[in-house]
Amino acid sequence: MFLLEDFSESGFVFAPFDAVEKPIFFPFDEFDFFSENINFIDVPIENNNFAETEIQKENHQKIVENAINEIKKESFKKVVISRKESIPLENFDVVLTYKKLLQNYQNAFVYVWFHPKVGLWLGATPETLLTVENLHFETMSLAGTQVADNLAAVIWQQKELEEQSLVTDFIESQLKNKVEHLQISNPETVKAGNLFHLKTAISGTLHPSKSTLKELIESLHPTPAVCGLPRNIAKNFILENENYNREFYTGFLGEMNVISKESKSNKTQLFVNLRCMKIENNFANLFIGGGITKDSNPEKEWQETVSKSKTMKLVL
Numbered sequence: 042m043f044l045l046e047d048f049s050e051s052g053f054v055f056a057p058f059d060a061v062e063k064p065i066f067f068p069f070d071e072f073d074f075f076s077e078n079i080n081f082i083d084v085p086i087e088n089n090n091f092a093e094t095e096i097q098k099e100n101h102q103k104i105v106e107n108a109i110n111e112i113k114k115e116s117f118k119k120v121v122i123s124r125k126e127s128i129p130l131e132n133f134d135v136v137l138t139y140k141k142l143l144q145n146y147q148n149a150f151v152y153v154w155f156h157p158k159v160g161l162w163l164g165a166t167p168e169t170l171l172t173v174e175n176l177h178f179e180t181m182s183l184a185g186t187q188v189a190d191n192l193a194a195v196i197w198q199q200k201e202l203e204e205q206s207l208v209t210d211f212i213e214s215q216l217k218n219k220v221e222h223l224q225i226s227n228p229e230t231v232k233a234g235n236l237f238h239l240k241t242a243i244s245g246t247l248h249p250s251k252s253t254l255k256e257l258i259e260s261l262h263p264t265p266a267v268c269g270l271p272r273n274i275a276k277n278f279i280l281e282n283e284n285y286n287r288e289f290y291t292g293f294l295g296e297m298n299v300i301s302k303e304s305k306s307n308k309t310q311l312f313v314n315l316r317c318m319k320i321e322n323n324f325a326n327l328f329i330g331g332g333i334t335k336d337s338n339p340e341k342e343w344q345e346t347v348s349k350s351k352t353m354k355l356v357l
């Protein structure tokens with residue numbers, strides 16, 4: 042198995058949530074590379090009924106309550122609490138599932154990833170961790186969720202506005218001494234599958250004497266959109282309380298250091314691994330979470346994870 046060493050290599054990276062573990066890497070010069078244009082074909086989608094259980098609900102709400110109590114005690118400001126839901130599969134067809142994901146998430150990075158020692162993962166993530174082309178980089182602060190209904194009538198509550206601005210402020214503070222020309226947009230509403238999120242676009246210029254690609258990635262990952270604030274305290278809370286291993290959910294994936302011979306450019310495009318699932322022993326394990334702040338309500342946070350699982354369940 043190839044592991045990523047210093048982020049100067051050219052290839053496809055698949056990194057876990059816990060940054061103490063090394064990312065898995067497919068170096069382009071060691072692998073065959075095929076590219077194909079896929080059309081959006083209308084694949085019939087049946088409405089299945091994979092219901093959540095009361096126990097799943099109770100367990101999730103209990104961890105969310107603990108998190109809210111810790112936030113009220115000022116142990117930390119924000120934490121993202123997630124869960125894993127296992128769906129039994131019959132006649133699973135990976136290509137068909139991938140096509141359905143493409144159809145349902147037209148503005149997401151939709152992927153299938155397989156390694157014989159790690160397993161089969163699929164996902165459709167709306168969140169970019171980092172895009173770098175030569176010295177120009179772009180990232181985003183994505184948080185806050187509501188079921189997508191009427192874009193013109195969207196109103197964000199104080200809880201979501203604060204939850205998202207914590208992510209923006211973190212990214213700004215991490216980057217301000219490492220980059221130049223830092224630009225931060227106003228938050229806007231974006232659609233991902235059946236949901237709306239709040240997004241702030243952040244861009245700037247890398248200065249080779251101030252930071253490398255590795256330092257930039259390490260300063261961003263994991264952001265409070267998937268971990269919390271302060272980062273290490275929130276991460277310890279997650280590792281001690283979630284009762285399962287996130288593995289590659291809320292890690293990142295994508296192409297690194299792709300050199301174009303024509304334009305002589307070097308491009309890296311990394312995405313946060315959200316709205317994803319691992320296929321294992323005839324089960325699809327879905328991974329879903331949400332940001333908890335002092336104003337969170339355990340019942341609503343549970344509902345948010347149910348909404349986030351809907352499109353993934355629809356493609357199974």
Ligand SMILES: C=C(O[C@H]1C=CC=C(C(=O)O)[C@@H]1O)C(=O)O
Pocket residue numbers: 121123168183184185186238265266267315316328329330331332349
């Ligand atoms: C952690 C997840 O979403 C993140 C990204 C967008 C909105 C989020 C939220 O509203 O909590 C999360 O920060 C997930 O989908 O599992």
